[in-house]
Amino acid sequence: MTGSRGPTDTASSAGTADEPASTDLFDDADERGHFFEHPARAAPVKPAAPAGDEKHYHGHRERLRTRFRDNGDNALADYEILELLLFRLIPRRDTKPVAKALLDRFGTLAGVFGATPALLQEVKGIGESVALDLKLISAVARRTLKSEIRNKTVLASWSSVIQYCHAAMAHEPREQFRILFLDKRNALIADEVQGQGTVDHTPVYPREVVRRALELSATAIILVHNHPSGDPTPSRADIDMTKTIVETARPLGITVHDHIIIGKDGHASLKGLRLM
Structure with missing residues (x-):
């Protein structure tokens, strides 16, 4: 159905005999502009202000x-x-x-x-x-941090070792077992992650640890793993596993200097706790 339009109806773009077409069809300088009310022009769109002043x-x-x-x-x-x-x-x-x-x-x-x-x-x-x-x-x-211990006597740079291990492992979401392989001067030969496990367990195979040390001609190793719970207190399994590796490595001339457990807020040394 079509109905008559009121005086303010501007839906038509063609205009009538009494109304001009859309103002876009004539120049603003045209004198007719003085006699007709132009439809309001849209304000220029300003760029959105960046978030936060x-x-x-x-x-x-x-x-x-x-x-x-x-x-x-x-x-x-x-x-x-x-x-x-x-x-x-x-x-x-x-x-x-x-x-x-x-x-x-x-x-x-x-x-x-x-x-x-x-x-x-x-x-x-x-x-x-x-x-x-x-x-x-x-x-x-x-x-x-790792560069601070490379080619240096690790045992003389113990705080640097701890800082590096903490940076590398403290915030890992899963347990990670790492070994630092040392030469006869106790300088770092290699730093390798030997295994990754769950949030509270990593399988460790003493024979594989020793085999890798022999491949690298390492004469000493430092064992490191993290506790994702944040508490570095060694478990009974940690202590038993460390003793097994020590006993497996000793006859082959490989010394286990320490087993360090890394937590979010600290570390534990099995050697320092006299647990190995």
């Missing part, structure tokens, strides 16, 4: 950079250090909420960098690219 967070970024430059990392909280890093990875966003969300989720900076890419991406603001960049930074830090 751009001017504000740009100024915030510069202030953080200045504090870091002038006073070093001790002048910044952990979330601010993480912010500084995220500035480069997420250049067009306020990264303070992202940094705080990462620390809330994973507890510490070590926890953030130790988290898997999949878990990192569960935090709002972290996509696949940023997650992989964080893991790359973690790998650089781990290799830096």
